[in-house]
Amino acid sequence: MNEAKYSYKNLDVYKESKVLVKMVYGLLKQFPKEEQYALCDQLRRAVISVPSNIAEGSGRTSMKDQAHFLEMSFGSLMEGDCQIDIACDLEYITQEDLSNICIQISRVAAMLSALRNKCLQRSVVKH
Numbered sequence: 861m862n863e864a865k866y867s868y869k870n871l872d873v874y875k876e877s878k879v880l881v882k883m884v885y886g887l888l889k890q891f892p893k894e895e896q897y898a899l900c901d902q903l904r905r906a907v908i909s910v911p912s913n914i915a916e917g918s919g920r921t922s923m924k925d926q927a928h929f930l931e932m933s934f935g936s937l938m939e940g941d942c943q944i945d946i947a948c949d950l951e952y953i954t955q956e957d958l959s960n961i962c963i964q965i966s967r968v969a970a971m972l973s974a975l976r977n978k979c980l981q982r983s984v985v986k987h
Contacts, residue, residue, distance in 0.1 A: 877911040880964045885904070887953050887957055909936035910937050927980050930976040930979065
């Protein structure tokens with residue numbers, strides 16, 4: 861697929877959210893089998909929603925709509941953060957794993973917030 865045609869693929873926040881997806885998928889291998897269709901599935905869906913909503917929002921024509929999808933992406937990110945925290949409480953992952961993934965979550969969160977604010981500023985300028 862042509863990278864230039866789909867500009868979301870050039871966004872650092874999109875790239876970093878895919879790094880987060882890979883990190884989470886790696887951690888899920890440590891979870892017990894009985895969690896495969898419970899917490900694992902929920903966590904997978906939450907983190908996959910982060911880059912997916914970035915991509916979907918980029919296809920919207922208004923800045924306000926784009927900002928809305930970035931907000932949904934942020935919500936999915938926070939859902940994943942909560943589930944990772946629970947996984948640590950249940951001792952499915954180590955404190956070190958939690959720390960590493962929280963660094964990436966914080967990075968993506970900051971980037972999403974900055975991009976959302978930029979979209980909202982642009983939507984005000986256009987009106």
